[in-house]
Amino acid sequence: MNALILVGSPKGRKSASWMLGSGIGEGLRDRGVTVQYGMVHHELRSGEGTGKLLDLFDSSDLVVLAFPLYVDSLPAPLTRLLELVAERKDRTAAAGNPRLGVVVQCGFPEAHQCDTAIGICRRFAGFTGMRWAGALAMGMGGSLEGDFGRLPGGGKKILDALNKTAEALARGGDIPDEAKAVFARPLMPRWLYTLTGNLGWRLKMRKNKAQSPIGYRPYGQG
Amino acid sequence: MKALVLDGCREGDYLAMEAVLEMTTALAGRVDDVEVVKLRELVISACAGCFGCWTRTPGECVVQDDAATVLRSYLGSDVVAYITPVTFGGYSSLLKMMLDRCIPLLDPRFTIVGGEVHHLLRYRRYPKTIVLGTLPSPDAEAERLFASLVARNGFNFHRTFEAEVLVGVPDPPSARQCAERLLDRIGVSA
Numbered sequence: 001m002n003a004l005i006l007v008g009s010p011k012g013r014k015s016a017s018w019m020l021g022s023g024i025g026e027g028l029r030d031r032g033v034t035v036q037y038g039m040v041h042h043e044l045r046s047g048e049g050t051g052k053l054l055d056l057f058d059s060s061d062l063v064v065l066a067f068p069l070y071v072d073s074l075p076a077p078l079t080r081l082l083e084l085v086a087e088r089k090d091r092t093a094a095a096g097n098p099r100l101g102v103v104v105q106c107g108f109p110e111a112h113q114c115d116t117a118i119g120i121c122r123r124f125a126g127f128t129g130m131r132w133a134g135a136l137a138m139g140m141g142g143s144l145e146g147d148f149g150r151l152p153g154g155g156k157k158i159l160d161a162l163n164k165t166a167e168a169l170a171r172g173g174d175i176p177d178e179a180k181a182v183f184a185r186p187l188m189p190r191w192l193y194t195l196t197g198n199l200g201w202r203l204k205m206r207k208n209k210a211q212s213p214i215g216y217r218p219y220g221q222g
Numbered sequence: 223m224k225a226l227v228l229d230g231c232r233e234g235d236y237l238a239m240e241a242v243l244e245m246t247t248a249l250a251g252r253v254d255d256v257e258v259v260k261l262r263e264l265v266i267s268a269c270a271g272c273f274g275c276w277t278r279t280p281g282e283c284v285v286q287d288d289a290a291t292v293l294r295s296y297l298g299s300d301v302v303a304y305i306t307p308v309t310f311g312g313y314s315s316l317l318k319m320m321l322d323r324c325i326p327l328l329d330p331r332f333t334i335v336g337g338e339v340h341h342l343l344r345y346r347r348y349p350k351t352i353v354l355g356t357l358p359s360p361d362a363e364a365e366r367l368f369a370s371l372v373a374r375n376g377f378n379f380h381r382t383f384e385a386e387v388l389v390g391v392p393d394p395p396s397a398r399q400c401a402e403r404l405l406d407r408i409g410v411s412a
């Protein structure tokens with residue numbers, strides 16, 4: 001089986017999307033699946049990179065989109081890639097019955113804020129003749145800063161859910177409901193996330209030596 | 223009163239281009255000034271996800287390209303209309319490229335809107351927003367997703383965004399009706 005993990009975050013390997021996507025990818029590899037990774041933002045900057053991703057897409061039995069929620073949907077370059085895949089499929093009928101899975105996380109605490117984005121991916125799958133394998137969605141993505149170990153309980157539950165997902169996908173199955181439920185559960189109380197998040201913005205401003213206040217209005221209105 | 227039309231369609235997409243034309247005409251009948259921005263002709267790079275617009279240069283993206291000009295115009299408008307082919311239930315990548323660059327308009331601090339966490343507003347006043355999507359043939363699921371996406375985008379700005387989907391082959395009277403309906407719904411009268 002050939003699997004392609006498409007990382008839809010512009011931050012590439014420094015992103016939460018990479019952490020989650022590669023978690024599934026490595027779990028697939030452990031089970032004998034051939035896994036390739038594609039950094040969508042980076043590859044779409046050149047015609048060559050775009051062509052490479054489109055070819056990889058077409059030759060995969062399983063594609064997993066790992067992305068951050070951007071404005072309630074997919075980041076623009078990932079949307080562009082899906083448009084190009086669909087245009088291609090219009091011309092050449094999809095070979096076999098490739099599957100599409102998703103792992104998405106967002107900055108707000110509520111995982112359900114990702115539902116529309118998941119629906120868009122699912123509609124894309126239907127449109128291009130792919131089989132929908134399901135989606136993992138997580139809120140509080142801001143707490144996944146490069147290290148599962150920083151999560152409550154060392155992130156064991158999330159790692160376990162990723163592993164179960166890889167196991168099911170490698171078998172040809174869908175993302176298990178149990179893994180979806182673990183992802184949907186808040187990583188911490190909402191008040192704690194927003195409190196630390198608000199503090200985090202201030203700390204980053206200080207680190208970046210920001211010259212204007214947090215609520216500055218560069219485009220007028222006082 | 224000023225209106226801004228964000229044209230998120232590609233050259234050759236006659237249905238969406240018709241929607242832009244009819245929306246522009248409908249607006250011209252009701253407001254003093256209509257600006258049409260053809261996103262395909264601008265240089266707008268993809269958001270880098272660095273949050274520099276919140277923590278380095280608050281309110282402004284660290285990348286200098288045409289997106290800043292669009293944001294200024296956006297804030298200076300009373301009405302903004304997004305026009306886009308409905309793309310698997312979402313926006314076209316051309317429109318989305320610009321929308322991803324709109325986060326400097328918000329303040330990073332969290333607040334509760336409709337029982338969910340969202341961001342504080344940076345500005346006192348934002349334009350009323352309408353969204354006209356186009357679909358070459360009926361697709362109930364894509365239409366449902368589109369309506370939900372537009373509604374969710376409204377929450378981010380603590381207000382209601384109105385959406386319509388124009389389905390079928392280019393037909394100026396239907397496109398015009400959709401545009402007029404949207405303007406009625408946000409209370410923009412001649």
Ligand SMILES: Cc1cc2nc3c(=O)[nH]c(=O)nc-3n(C[C@H](O)[C@H](O)[C@H](O)COP(=O)(O)O)c2cc1C
Binds near residue numbers: 010269
């Ligand atoms: C342009 C932009 C738009 C975003 N829009 C949303 C949004 O609509 N809802 C949300 O919960 N988070 C939103 N976020 C937050 C990201 O989803 C969040 O920071 C995520 O953890 C980033 O993941 P990554 O490290 O994989 O890039 C947005 C971030 C950016 C940069």
